[in-house]
């Protein structure tokens with residue numbers, strides 16, 4: 237049975253007080269309302285990792301996540317954050333290859349390979365994002381493109397290493413647009429990705445890999461999305477900034 241995961245990606249939102257208030261609300265609601273088999277993760281801005289982490293550590297089994305890290309271990313990279321730094325403040329998951337980082341910061345599959353390596357070397361789990369633009373979908377190249385993102389950034393890993401990777405399929409045309417992929421479109425891509433993983437690592441590894449959906453997921457569509465056999469949860473942007481919406485999504489399994 238693979239792990240169900242709902243991860244909130246706060247992106248570049250919230251002041252410190254707002255971040256702590258949101259965390260407390262989520263902690264209380266998860267404790268009161270969520271059954272034990274869903275792993276909840278909050279991926280917060282770097283500057284809040286320590287303070288949010290303290291609240292999570294003492295009061296919940298919610299995991300702490302970051303949204304990026306540098307590909308090198310340390311050195312003269314002004315303004316950057318290393319995997320070891322993230323690990324040292326209790327980070328358990330790191331989002332890598334989000335389309336916003338690919339688009340605005342030029343992150344390539346090759347660069348992401350190094351980021352995946354350093355996150356795993358530091359004992360954390362990458363949430364590896366993949367997804368196509370609307371144009372690529374309309375050209376009919378979306379399956380090949382998304383599979384090649386996995387091939388180029390992940391398929392050098394050993395099966396043991398790959399077992400610590402979480403995949404997030406995020407069609408770029410659905411991110412923050414209010415336009416969700418249909419549950420059929422999500423299931424179709426997730427099934428392709430699982431088959432692609434099986435072709436490299438075998439069925440047992442593929443069956444054990446959590447593949448999350450991201451892109452305008454909300455309390456109104458999460459139940460149908462999570463009801464698909466190859467959708468193991470969600471990477472939630474906008475709706476993770478409101479505790480009630482985030483909780484209702486978590487409870488959609």
Ligand SMILES: O=C[C@H](O)COP(=O)(O)O
Nearest residue numbers: 245411412451452473474
């Ligand atoms: O990481 C989250 C995704 O980019 C989805 O964002 P969204 O739920 O605001 O569309």
